[in-house]
Amino acid sequence: MPVKSDSLLVGLSMGTTKTTMIVAERDRDYPDSVHVIGFGDAPSRGISRGVIVNIQEAQQSVTKALQDAQGMTGISSRKLSNVVVAFNAMDIKSESSHGFITLPGMSSTRESKSVERKDLDRLIGRAREDLNVNLRNNLYSLHMIPTSYELDGRPVDEPLNMNGNRLDMWLQTVAVPINHVQNVKDCVRKAGLEVKGLILKPLASSLGAVYEEEMRSGCISICIGGGTTGIVLYRGGRAFRVFSIPIGGDHIKSDLATVLHMHPGQAEQLKKIIFTTNPEELRSEGIDVDLAVQVILARVEELFGDYVRAALAECTPQHFPSGIILSGGVSKTPGIENILADILQMPVRKVSEPIYPLSYGLDNPAYVSAAGILKYCLIKESDPYVFMDAEQFNNRTRRDERDNRDDDNNNDNREDFDRVDSDDINERERDDTPEREDPRPPKREREKTRSKRPIYEEPDYYDPDNDDYENDDYDDDPPKENNLREAIGNFMTRLRGLF
Numbered sequence: 001m002p003v004k005s006d007s008l009l010v011g012l013s014m015g016t017t018k019t020t021m022i023v024a025e026r027d028r029d030y031p032d033s034v035h036v037i038g039f040g041d042a043p044s045r046g047i048s049r050g051v052i053v054n055i056q057e058a059q060q061s062v063t064k065a066l067q068d069a070q071g072m073t074g075i076s077s078r079k080l081s082n083v084v085v086a087f088n089a090m091d092i093k094s095e096s097s098h099g100f101i102t103l104p105g106m107s108s109t110r111e112s113k114s115v116e117r118k119d120l121d122r123l124i125g126r127a128r129e130d131l132n133v134n135l136r137n138n139l140y141s142l143h144m145i146p147t148s149y150e151l152d153g154r155p156v157d158e159p160l161n162m163n164g165n166r167l168d169m170w171l172q173t174v175a176v177p178i179n180h181v182q183n184v185k186d187c188v189r190k191a192g193l194e195v196k197g198l199i200l201k202p203l204a205s206s207l208g209a210v211y212e213e214e215m216r217s218g219c220i221s222i223c224i225g226g227g228t229t230g231i232v233l234y235r236g237g238r239a240f241r242v243f244s245i246p247i248g249g250d251h252i253k254s255d256l257a258t259v260l261h262m263h264p265g266q267a268e269q270l271k272k273i274i275f276t277t278n279p280e281e282l283r284s285e286g287i288d289v290d291l292a293v294q295v296i297l298a299r300v301e302e303l304f305g306d307y308v309r310a311a312l313a314e315c316t317p318q319h320f321p322s323g324i325i326l327s328g329g330v331s332k333t334p335g336i337e338n339i340l341a342d343i344l345q346m347p348v349r350k351v352s353e354p355i356y357p358l359s360y361g362l363d364n365p366a367y368v369s370a371a372g373i374l375k376y377c378l379i380k381e382s383d384p385y386v387f388m389d390a391e392q393f394n395n396r397t398r399r400d401e402r403d404n405r406d407d408d409n410n411n412d413n414r415e416d417f418d419r420v421d422s423d424d425i426n427e428r429e430r431d432d433t434p435e436r437e438d439p440r441p442p443k444r445e446r447e448k449t450r451s452k453r454p455i456y457e458e459p460d461y462y463d464p465d466n467d468d469y470e471n472d473d474y475d476d477d478p479p480k481e482n483n484l485r486e487a488i489g490n491f492m493t494r495l496r497g498l499f
Helices: 055-073 117-129 178-190 201-207 212-217 248-260 265-271 280-285 289-311 337-345 365-382 390-418 426-434 443-451 483-498
Strands: 009-013 018-026 036-045 084-086 093-102 139-151 154-156 166-177 192-201 219-224 228-236 238-245 326-328 347-352
Touching: 009 055, 009 178, 009 201, 009 365, 018 055, 018 365, 036 055, 036 365, 055 178, 084 178, 084 365, 093 117, 093 238, 117 166, 139 178, 139 192, 139 238, 139 390, 154 238, 166 178, 166 238, 178 192, 192 201, 192 365, 201 212, 201 228, 201 238, 201 365, 212 219, 219 483, 228 280, 248 265, 248 289, 280 289, 280 337, 289 337, 326 337, 337 347
Parallel strands: 009 084, 084 192, 219 326, 326 347
Antiparallel strands: 009 018, 018 036, 093 166, 139 154, 139 166, 219 228, 228 238
16 A cells, blocks of 8 residues: 555654664554654765764765665655754753743633643743843754743643643753754755754654653663764653763774774774674784773763763752663663763663664664654654744744734724723713714823733723823823713724724
C-alpha cells in the first residue's frame, strides 16, 4: 500500500561526524505512536563542532542522506521533502523569565475565568518582555519552554481550561545566533528539502534517550557527539536549561592521531574498536594499546572533570533523583559511566538504544538525536505550548490578533451597553432626544483612563458640585448636569441603528 505523505514524519540530524535522515510512519490505530520505516546515513562534510562552515559540502551530505533514505524506503523525495532538522550551534543562550496576567471574570457574574489558548499566548508575550535585552540582539529564540505555572499562587501542571484570576509562568528561552539558523535553512533548501521545524541537537538527543519518569523526577541528559557535548536539565517533566560544550569524540580522534603518529582515519577506527578488539591483535599491528587507552581516558576525564562539572556546579544530586542519562557515540566506551559517576557523585545510566525501536543495525546510542526528532514532532502536535520557537509564536499571535480585531470592534459598543441598565431609560426620551456630540472623550483616551481604574468601576463623569474635579482627558468643556441622560439616549439611538 502506498505511503501517504501526511502520514510520514521525517527528521534530519546534522552532526559533526554524520548526517542522518530518519523516516517514520504514523500508527493508524495510535496517532501518538510511530513506526520507523527507514534511515539514510552519510558522513558529514562542511560541519565543524556542530556548526556549518561550508554550506556546499554540508548540502552534499544532506543530499546523500536523502538518497540513502529513498533507497531504503522506496519513497520519493517529494514525500520526504518536509523535514524537522536537528542541528547544533555555538554560543547557546539559555535564560529564564517570568510573566503574569490577570484573567478578568465575566462582567455579569464577576466569576473567575477559565484559561484559554489566547491567554497563554498573551502570557508568553509578557514573559518574553522580561527577557534580558542581550537575548534579543542577533539571536533567534529557537525554543521557548514553559517550565512551571502558578494559578492564583498554586502550582499547576497544565493551566489550560482551569479557572482562576491570576496566571503566572516561568519561561525558559533558548536562543542561538540567527546566522546559524539561516545557514541551516539555506543548506537544507539547497538539497531540495523544506524546513518544517528546527530543534537543537542536545534537546533532540535528550528526548531520544530519557524516559518520562526520569524527566518528571529530575535528571540530567548528557550526549557526547562528534564535535560537541550537549547537556539538558529536566525537572518536573520539563527541560529548564539547555547548553553545549565544544568538546566531543573528534577531540579523542585528534589526540590519538597526534600521540600515536597515525592518520586521522586510522585514529577514528582505533577509537571505535579499541575496547571491543583483542588487545594482542592490535599490538601485533604495532599499536601501543596501553598508551592509546591512556589518551582516551585523559580526554574523557578532562571533559567530565573540567567542563561538565563546571557547567553543573550549581546542580546537586538532591535536585536530580534520576541522576545522569549518558548517550552519544562516545558513551559506548566501556567504563565511561563509572568515571562520570565518580567525578560528579551522581548515579549514571548509560543508554543502550534510543527510546524508539530502530532497525537495520542502528539500535545504538549514537542515533538518539534522530529518534528524539520523532518524539519532538509528536509532542508539538499534541501540545503546541510545550516547545515553541519565535517564528511560530509570532505567526500564531498575528493570526489571533487578526481574528480578534473584528470581534473587538464589533464588541466594543456591546460591552459599553452591558454597563447600562436599559430599564432606567425612558423610551420616550430615547426616541425624542436629538442627536448631539458625545460629551465623553475619544475611545482611545477612554481606554487609557479605564485601565487605571479597578475593573467594574463606573467612569467618573464630571460632577459640577466638586471644585476639586480635574480630568485632563476631556478635550471639550465639561458637560452640564442633565447631559448624561441625554448622552446615554444618544448612544442607545446609534446602537439601534447598528443592529
